Amino acid sequence: MRQAAIPFLLMRGGTSRGPYFCRSDLPEDREQLSKALIAVMGANHPLNIDGVGGGSPVTTKVAMLSASDHPDADIDFFFAQVDSENGLVDFKPTCGNILVGVGPAAIEMGMIAVTGDETTVRIRAANTGAFVDALVETSNGAVNYDGDVEIDGVPGVAAPVRLTYKRVMGAATGALLPTGSLRDVIDGVQVTCMDVAMPVVVARAEDLGLTGYETAQELDADVELLARIEPIRREAGRRMRMGDVSRSVTPKFAVVAPARKGGSFSGRYFMPWKCHPSMAVTGGQCLAACALTPGSVADGLLDAPAAPARIAIEHPSGVIDLAVDYALDAGALVAWSASVTRTARCLARGEVFVPSAVLAS
Secondary structure (H helix, E strand, O other), rough: OEEEEEEEEEEEOOOEEEEEEEHHHHHOOHHHHHHHHHHHHHOOOOOOOOOOOOHHHHHOOEEEEOOOOOOOOEEEEEEEOOOOOOEEEEEEOOOHHHHOOOHHHHHHHOOOOOOOOOOEEEEOOOOOOOOEEEEEEEEHHHOOOOOOOOOOOOOOOEEEEEEEEEEOOOOOOOOOOOOOOOEHHHHHHEEEEEEOEEEEEEEEEHEEEEEEEEHHHHHOOOOHHHHHHHHHHHHHHHOOOOOOOOOOOEEEEEEEEEOOOOOOOOEEEEEOOOOOOOOHHHHHHHHHHHHHOOOOOOOOOOOOOOOOOEEEEEEEEEEEEEEEEEEEEEEEEEEHHHHHHEEEEEEEEEEEEEEEEHOOO
């Protein structure tokens, strides 16, 4: 078998990990691109034994970078979620954790020049059209990965990467409430279908017979729960005008409950067929927006704080903190921006090999 080499960086971004590529080094055609990414990851095997995937949804994510032609962005970030077992590739969503590594990766790849001790990289999420500014530490003319910032779900400490999200309301569906309602009842369960940074179907944990404090492993082992959630998610996707979502990872599904460890509230986020071991950056924003919106299923979990507000979401690995600037008009969310500080690290640089046939046109 002849093989083809593709330059890449292997990076951890937030609580996710995956290969980062120059978009021009990969096939333009989506079907051919999917085959290439499946080969890169070694999908179709639960351990991804024949690729660089890690056998989990948080380690089978791909970032593809290119220079942006938009006046408000330097880099276009094209994301792909590869199913670690079933050989499916979804290009609909974006990923806030993988996005944490985009600024450092763009600098490492020579796509962005260092401007001083800190370098701002303006990013457009090509999948959704959202805009994010990443502030990266670049002392001594290069990305600095050493620091004292700790994030729950990642061992050790590293340098901060501060992300500021803008224009994310309705980014995927065109509407904050894609079904037109604050609450929908699907299969007897009240949900709020909301699109802020990520389209998410939100339910109260108690309505599904949960506490909302279960571990990710406990939720993954609850076959009956997962079988109940999926039809709700699919019908919600249809009502959100997203079409048939049976083979898509969006909309995501989440449950919320009152805080019990000093945070704002507790959340469990599904990706969607497994529980996230911590919390997605994009999904966390949507849950925060839901909790701040009067009349949603998360209404009452917190007292509406003055903007800008700190929202701390308890998750299976700890807490994620969001700094949120928002505005309500007659109880409706009308403005939103959010900042979060995460970390990233470059793990490897080189070439990943795939069978030459998957790149053949």
